[in-house]
Amino acid sequence: MAQIFHARSGLYAKLVLVALCVALVIGIAVWRTVTGEPNNEGEAVEQPVPFSHKHHVAEVGLDCRYCHASVETDAFAGMPPISTCMTCHSQLFTDQPLLASIVDSWRTGIPLRWNRVHDLPDFVYFDHSIHVAKGVGCVSCHGPVDRMPLTRRVAPLSMDWCLDCHRHPERAVRPRDRVFTLQPPRPEDDRLGMTLVDAYRIDRRRLTDCSVCHR
Known part of the structure:
Protein backbone atom coordinates (compact mmCIF):
# COMPACT_ATOMS: atom_id res chain seq x y z
CA MET A 1 0.00 0.00 0.00
CA GLY A 36 -3.41 49.46 26.81
CA GLU A 37 -5.09 46.50 28.43
CA PRO A 38 -5.63 47.08 32.17
CA ASN A 39 -2.50 46.86 34.27
CA ASN A 40 -3.82 48.10 37.60
CA GLU A 41 -5.09 51.21 35.83
CA GLY A 42 -7.26 53.10 38.29
CA GLU A 43 -6.38 50.75 41.15
CA ALA A 44 -4.08 51.66 44.01
CA VAL A 45 -0.88 49.60 44.03
CA GLU A 46 -0.05 47.95 47.34
CA GLN A 47 3.13 49.29 48.91
CA PRO A 48 5.21 48.37 51.99
CA VAL A 49 4.03 51.69 53.47
CA PRO A 50 0.68 53.28 52.49
CA PHE A 51 2.27 56.53 51.29
CA SER A 52 -0.23 59.32 50.66
CA HIS A 53 0.64 61.87 48.00
CA LYS A 54 -2.51 63.74 48.99
CA HIS A 55 -1.11 64.32 52.48
CA HIS A 56 2.49 65.00 51.52
CA VAL A 57 1.80 67.15 48.44
CA ALA A 58 -1.57 68.85 48.95
CA GLU A 59 -1.46 69.19 52.74
CA VAL A 60 2.24 69.38 53.61
CA GLY A 61 3.23 71.08 50.35
CA LEU A 62 6.18 68.96 49.23
CA ASP A 63 7.47 69.56 45.71
CA CYS A 64 7.76 66.52 43.41
CA ARG A 65 11.54 67.01 43.26
CA TYR A 66 11.96 66.69 47.01
CA CYS A 67 11.45 62.92 46.71
CA HIS A 68 12.02 62.36 42.97
CA ALA A 69 15.33 64.18 42.90
CA SER A 70 16.65 62.97 39.54
CA VAL A 71 13.55 63.67 37.46
CA GLU A 72 15.19 66.68 35.77
CA THR A 73 18.51 65.00 35.00
CA ASP A 74 17.98 61.26 34.50
CA ALA A 75 15.71 58.88 32.65
CA PHE A 76 14.45 57.55 36.00
CA ALA A 77 12.71 60.03 38.27
CA GLY A 78 14.30 58.44 41.33
CA MET A 79 12.88 57.17 44.59
CA PRO A 80 13.75 58.84 47.88
CA PRO A 81 16.19 57.07 50.20
CA ILE A 82 14.95 56.34 53.70
CA SER A 83 17.06 59.25 54.94
CA THR A 84 14.72 61.60 53.06
CA CYS A 85 11.71 60.11 54.81
CA MET A 86 13.47 60.33 58.15
CA THR A 87 14.15 64.02 57.69
CA CYS A 88 10.63 64.46 59.05
CA HIS A 89 9.77 61.11 60.54
CA SER A 90 12.71 60.94 62.92
CA GLN A 91 10.62 63.49 64.84
CA LEU A 92 7.05 63.07 63.59
CA PHE A 93 4.79 60.04 64.10
CA THR A 94 7.77 57.79 64.91
CA ASP A 95 5.63 55.46 67.02
CA GLN A 96 2.87 54.96 64.45
CA PRO A 97 2.46 51.31 63.33
CA LEU A 98 2.03 52.40 59.69
CA LEU A 99 5.56 53.78 59.74
CA ALA A 100 7.18 50.75 61.36
CA SER A 101 8.67 49.60 58.04
CA ILE A 102 10.27 53.02 57.50
CA VAL A 103 11.81 53.05 60.97
CA ASP A 104 13.02 49.44 60.65
CA SER A 105 14.63 50.22 57.30
CA TRP A 106 16.41 53.21 58.82
CA ARG A 107 17.70 51.16 61.74
CA THR A 108 18.77 48.10 59.75
CA GLY A 109 19.98 49.76 56.56
CA ILE A 110 17.81 47.42 54.47
CA PRO A 111 16.01 49.51 51.82
CA LEU A 112 12.28 49.23 51.29
CA ARG A 113 11.15 47.61 48.08
CA TRP A 114 8.51 49.86 46.53
CA ASN A 115 6.19 48.45 43.87
CA ARG A 116 6.15 50.33 40.59
CA VAL A 117 2.90 52.04 39.67
CA HIS A 118 4.00 53.07 36.17
CA ASP A 119 5.83 50.05 34.79
CA LEU A 120 6.61 50.06 31.08
CA PRO A 121 7.75 46.95 29.18
CA ASP A 122 11.50 46.40 28.96
CA PHE A 123 11.48 47.13 25.23
CA VAL A 124 10.17 50.67 25.79
CA TYR A 125 12.61 53.49 26.56
CA PHE A 126 11.28 56.45 28.53
CA ASP A 127 13.32 59.41 29.73
CA HIS A 128 11.81 61.66 32.41
CA SER A 129 14.44 64.38 31.98
CA ILE A 130 13.71 65.13 28.31
CA HIS A 131 9.96 65.33 28.95
CA VAL A 132 10.53 67.76 31.82
CA ALA A 133 13.00 69.80 29.72
CA LYS A 134 10.40 70.06 26.94
CA GLY A 135 7.73 71.32 29.31
CA VAL A 136 5.59 68.21 29.82
CA GLY A 137 3.96 68.49 33.23
CA CYS A 138 3.94 65.64 35.74
CA VAL A 139 0.14 65.71 35.78
CA SER A 140 0.02 64.84 32.05
CA CYS A 141 1.11 61.26 32.75
CA HIS A 142 0.68 60.78 36.48
CA GLY A 143 -2.62 62.54 36.94
CA PRO A 144 -3.64 64.55 40.02
CA VAL A 145 -1.42 62.72 42.51
CA ASP A 146 -2.05 65.52 45.00
CA ARG A 147 -5.56 64.09 45.34
CA MET A 148 -4.47 60.46 45.73
CA PRO A 149 -4.43 59.00 49.26
CA LEU A 150 -2.85 55.94 47.61
CA THR A 151 -1.04 56.16 44.30
CA ARG A 152 -2.72 54.70 41.25
CA ARG A 153 -2.14 54.80 37.51
CA VAL A 154 -4.60 56.96 35.60
CA ALA A 155 -3.20 56.67 32.05
CA PRO A 156 -3.14 53.50 29.92
CA LEU A 157 0.53 54.01 28.92
CA SER A 158 -0.27 52.23 25.67
CA MET A 159 1.53 52.83 22.40
CA ASP A 160 -1.53 54.59 21.02
CA TRP A 161 -1.67 56.84 24.07
CA CYS A 162 2.00 57.81 23.80
CA LEU A 163 1.82 58.33 20.03
CA ASP A 164 -1.20 60.58 20.39
CA CYS A 165 0.83 62.86 22.65
CA HIS A 166 3.84 62.72 20.32
CA ARG A 167 1.64 63.68 17.37
CA HIS A 168 0.07 66.57 19.29
CA PRO A 169 2.71 67.81 21.76
CA GLU A 170 1.02 71.20 21.99
CA ARG A 171 -1.64 69.58 24.17
CA ALA A 172 0.86 68.51 26.84
CA VAL A 173 3.55 71.18 27.00
CA ARG A 174 3.30 74.05 29.46
CA PRO A 175 5.55 76.84 30.72
CA ARG A 176 8.52 75.38 32.58
CA ASP A 177 7.54 77.11 35.82
CA ARG A 178 4.31 75.04 35.77
CA VAL A 179 5.81 71.63 34.98
CA PHE A 180 5.70 70.55 38.62
CA THR A 181 2.35 72.06 39.47
CA LEU A 182 -0.47 69.54 39.46
CA GLN A 183 -3.32 71.73 38.27
CA PRO A 184 -5.03 70.50 35.09
CA PRO A 185 -4.45 72.32 31.80
CA ARG A 186 -6.05 75.75 31.51
CA PRO A 187 -8.07 76.96 28.48
CA GLU A 188 -5.32 79.36 27.46
CA ASP A 189 -2.82 76.49 27.39
CA ASP A 190 -4.23 75.30 24.05
CA ARG A 191 -3.34 78.63 22.47
CA LEU A 192 0.03 78.72 24.18
CA GLY A 193 0.95 75.14 23.24
CA MET A 194 1.87 75.81 19.63
CA THR A 195 4.13 78.68 20.67
CA LEU A 196 5.85 76.53 23.27
CA VAL A 197 6.43 73.68 20.79
CA ASP A 198 8.45 76.12 18.68
CA ALA A 199 10.14 77.72 21.68
CA TYR A 200 11.24 74.32 23.05
CA ARG A 201 12.42 73.23 19.57
CA ILE A 202 10.25 70.13 19.56
CA ASP A 203 10.69 68.36 16.23
CA ARG A 204 7.34 66.77 15.42
CA ARG A 205 8.84 64.87 12.48
CA ARG A 206 11.00 62.72 14.76
CA LEU A 207 8.58 62.15 17.61
CA THR A 208 6.90 59.20 15.89
CA ASP A 209 10.14 57.50 14.81
CA CYS A 210 10.36 53.97 16.24
CA SER A 211 13.85 54.67 17.56
CA VAL A 212 12.55 57.37 19.91
CA CYS A 213 10.99 54.80 22.23
CA HIS A 214 12.51 51.50 21.06
CA ARG A 215 16.31 51.42 21.31
Whole structure:
Protein backbone atom coordinates (compact mmCIF):
# COMPACT_ATOMS: atom_id res chain seq x y z
CA MET A 1 0.00 0.00 0.00
CA ALA A 2 1.37 3.40 -0.97
CA GLN A 3 2.14 5.76 1.87
CA ILE A 4 -0.16 8.79 1.65
CA PHE A 5 1.56 11.00 4.25
CA HIS A 6 5.25 11.66 4.64
CA ALA A 7 6.88 9.84 7.53
CA ARG A 8 7.66 13.14 9.22
CA SER A 9 4.26 14.73 8.64
CA GLY A 10 3.32 14.26 12.30
CA LEU A 11 6.44 16.16 13.39
CA TYR A 12 5.71 18.93 10.93
CA ALA A 13 2.15 19.23 12.21
CA LYS A 14 3.40 19.53 15.79
CA LEU A 15 5.92 22.22 14.80
CA VAL A 16 3.19 24.16 13.04
CA LEU A 17 0.98 23.98 16.14
CA VAL A 18 3.83 25.15 18.37
CA ALA A 19 4.56 28.03 16.00
CA LEU A 20 0.89 29.04 16.02
CA CYS A 21 0.80 29.00 19.82
CA VAL A 22 3.94 31.14 20.03
CA ALA A 23 2.52 33.58 17.47
CA LEU A 24 -0.73 33.77 19.46
CA VAL A 25 1.09 34.57 22.70
CA ILE A 26 3.21 37.24 20.99
CA GLY A 27 0.14 38.68 19.30
CA ILE A 28 -1.72 38.96 22.60
CA ALA A 29 1.29 40.63 24.25
CA VAL A 30 1.60 43.18 21.44
CA TRP A 31 -2.16 43.79 21.43
CA ARG A 32 -2.15 44.44 25.18
CA THR A 33 0.74 46.88 24.75
CA VAL A 34 -0.83 48.79 21.87
CA THR A 35 -4.37 48.93 23.19
CA GLY A 36 -3.41 49.46 26.81
CA GLU A 37 -5.09 46.50 28.43
CA PRO A 38 -5.63 47.08 32.17
CA ASN A 39 -2.50 46.86 34.27
CA ASN A 40 -3.82 48.10 37.60
CA GLU A 41 -5.09 51.21 35.83
CA GLY A 42 -7.26 53.10 38.29
CA GLU A 43 -6.38 50.75 41.15
CA ALA A 44 -4.08 51.66 44.01
CA VAL A 45 -0.88 49.60 44.03
CA GLU A 46 -0.05 47.95 47.34
CA GLN A 47 3.13 49.29 48.91
CA PRO A 48 5.21 48.37 51.99
CA VAL A 49 4.03 51.69 53.47
CA PRO A 50 0.68 53.28 52.49
CA PHE A 51 2.27 56.53 51.29
CA SER A 52 -0.23 59.32 50.66
CA HIS A 53 0.64 61.87 48.00
CA LYS A 54 -2.51 63.74 48.99
CA HIS A 55 -1.11 64.32 52.48
CA HIS A 56 2.49 65.00 51.52
CA VAL A 57 1.80 67.15 48.44
CA ALA A 58 -1.57 68.85 48.95
CA GLU A 59 -1.46 69.19 52.74
CA VAL A 60 2.24 69.38 53.61
CA GLY A 61 3.23 71.08 50.35
CA LEU A 62 6.18 68.96 49.23
CA ASP A 63 7.47 69.56 45.71
CA CYS A 64 7.76 66.52 43.41
CA ARG A 65 11.54 67.01 43.26
CA TYR A 66 11.96 66.69 47.01
CA CYS A 67 11.45 62.92 46.71
CA HIS A 68 12.02 62.36 42.97
CA ALA A 69 15.33 64.18 42.90
CA SER A 70 16.65 62.97 39.54
CA VAL A 71 13.55 63.67 37.46
CA GLU A 72 15.19 66.68 35.77
CA THR A 73 18.51 65.00 35.00
CA ASP A 74 17.98 61.26 34.50
CA ALA A 75 15.71 58.88 32.65
CA PHE A 76 14.45 57.55 36.00
CA ALA A 77 12.71 60.03 38.27
CA GLY A 78 14.30 58.44 41.33
CA MET A 79 12.88 57.17 44.59
CA PRO A 80 13.75 58.84 47.88
CA PRO A 81 16.19 57.07 50.20
CA ILE A 82 14.95 56.34 53.70
CA SER A 83 17.06 59.25 54.94
CA THR A 84 14.72 61.60 53.06
CA CYS A 85 11.71 60.11 54.81
CA MET A 86 13.47 60.33 58.15
CA THR A 87 14.15 64.02 57.69
CA CYS A 88 10.63 64.46 59.05
CA HIS A 89 9.77 61.11 60.54
CA SER A 90 12.71 60.94 62.92
CA GLN A 91 10.62 63.49 64.84
CA LEU A 92 7.05 63.07 63.59
CA PHE A 93 4.79 60.04 64.10
CA THR A 94 7.77 57.79 64.91
CA ASP A 95 5.63 55.46 67.02
CA GLN A 96 2.87 54.96 64.45
CA PRO A 97 2.46 51.31 63.33
CA LEU A 98 2.03 52.40 59.69
CA LEU A 99 5.56 53.78 59.74
CA ALA A 100 7.18 50.75 61.36
CA SER A 101 8.67 49.60 58.04
CA ILE A 102 10.27 53.02 57.50
CA VAL A 103 11.81 53.05 60.97
CA ASP A 104 13.02 49.44 60.65
CA SER A 105 14.63 50.22 57.30
CA TRP A 106 16.41 53.21 58.82
CA ARG A 107 17.70 51.16 61.74
CA THR A 108 18.77 48.10 59.75
CA GLY A 109 19.98 49.76 56.56
CA ILE A 110 17.81 47.42 54.47
CA PRO A 111 16.01 49.51 51.82
CA LEU A 112 12.28 49.23 51.29
CA ARG A 113 11.15 47.61 48.08
CA TRP A 114 8.51 49.86 46.53
CA ASN A 115 6.19 48.45 43.87
CA ARG A 116 6.15 50.33 40.59
CA VAL A 117 2.90 52.04 39.67
CA HIS A 118 4.00 53.07 36.17
CA ASP A 119 5.83 50.05 34.79
CA LEU A 120 6.61 50.06 31.08
CA PRO A 121 7.75 46.95 29.18
CA ASP A 122 11.50 46.40 28.96
CA PHE A 123 11.48 47.13 25.23
CA VAL A 124 10.17 50.67 25.79
CA TYR A 125 12.61 53.49 26.56
CA PHE A 126 11.28 56.45 28.53
CA ASP A 127 13.32 59.41 29.73
CA HIS A 128 11.81 61.66 32.41
CA SER A 129 14.44 64.38 31.98
CA ILE A 130 13.71 65.13 28.31
CA HIS A 131 9.96 65.33 28.95
CA VAL A 132 10.53 67.76 31.82
CA ALA A 133 13.00 69.80 29.72
CA LYS A 134 10.40 70.06 26.94
CA GLY A 135 7.73 71.32 29.31
CA VAL A 136 5.59 68.21 29.82
CA GLY A 137 3.96 68.49 33.23
CA CYS A 138 3.94 65.64 35.74
CA VAL A 139 0.14 65.71 35.78
CA SER A 140 0.02 64.84 32.05
CA CYS A 141 1.11 61.26 32.75
CA HIS A 142 0.68 60.78 36.48
CA GLY A 143 -2.62 62.54 36.94
CA PRO A 144 -3.64 64.55 40.02
CA VAL A 145 -1.42 62.72 42.51
CA ASP A 146 -2.05 65.52 45.00
CA ARG A 147 -5.56 64.09 45.34
CA MET A 148 -4.47 60.46 45.73
CA PRO A 149 -4.43 59.00 49.26
CA LEU A 150 -2.85 55.94 47.61
CA THR A 151 -1.04 56.16 44.30
CA ARG A 152 -2.72 54.70 41.25
CA ARG A 153 -2.14 54.80 37.51
CA VAL A 154 -4.60 56.96 35.60
CA ALA A 155 -3.20 56.67 32.05
CA PRO A 156 -3.14 53.50 29.92
CA LEU A 157 0.53 54.01 28.92
CA SER A 158 -0.27 52.23 25.67
CA MET A 159 1.53 52.83 22.40
CA ASP A 160 -1.53 54.59 21.02
CA TRP A 161 -1.67 56.84 24.07
CA CYS A 162 2.00 57.81 23.80
CA LEU A 163 1.82 58.33 20.03
CA ASP A 164 -1.20 60.58 20.39
CA CYS A 165 0.83 62.86 22.65
CA HIS A 166 3.84 62.72 20.32
CA ARG A 167 1.64 63.68 17.37
CA HIS A 168 0.07 66.57 19.29
CA PRO A 169 2.71 67.81 21.76
CA GLU A 170 1.02 71.20 21.99
CA ARG A 171 -1.64 69.58 24.17
CA ALA A 172 0.86 68.51 26.84
CA VAL A 173 3.55 71.18 27.00
CA ARG A 174 3.30 74.05 29.46
CA PRO A 175 5.55 76.84 30.72
CA ARG A 176 8.52 75.38 32.58
CA ASP A 177 7.54 77.11 35.82
CA ARG A 178 4.31 75.04 35.77
CA VAL A 179 5.81 71.63 34.98
CA PHE A 180 5.70 70.55 38.62
CA THR A 181 2.35 72.06 39.47
CA LEU A 182 -0.47 69.54 39.46
CA GLN A 183 -3.32 71.73 38.27
CA PRO A 184 -5.03 70.50 35.09
CA PRO A 185 -4.45 72.32 31.80
CA ARG A 186 -6.05 75.75 31.51
CA PRO A 187 -8.07 76.96 28.48
CA GLU A 188 -5.32 79.36 27.46
CA ASP A 189 -2.82 76.49 27.39
CA ASP A 190 -4.23 75.30 24.05
CA ARG A 191 -3.34 78.63 22.47
CA LEU A 192 0.03 78.72 24.18
CA GLY A 193 0.95 75.14 23.24
CA MET A 194 1.87 75.81 19.63
CA THR A 195 4.13 78.68 20.67
CA LEU A 196 5.85 76.53 23.27
CA VAL A 197 6.43 73.68 20.79
CA ASP A 198 8.45 76.12 18.68
CA ALA A 199 10.14 77.72 21.68
CA TYR A 200 11.24 74.32 23.05
CA ARG A 201 12.42 73.23 19.57
CA ILE A 202 10.25 70.13 19.56
CA ASP A 203 10.69 68.36 16.23
CA ARG A 204 7.34 66.77 15.42
CA ARG A 205 8.84 64.87 12.48
CA ARG A 206 11.00 62.72 14.76
CA LEU A 207 8.58 62.15 17.61
CA THR A 208 6.90 59.20 15.89
CA ASP A 209 10.14 57.50 14.81
CA CYS A 210 10.36 53.97 16.24
CA SER A 211 13.85 54.67 17.56
CA VAL A 212 12.55 57.37 19.91
CA CYS A 213 10.99 54.80 22.23
CA HIS A 214 12.51 51.50 21.06
CA ARG A 215 16.31 51.42 21.31
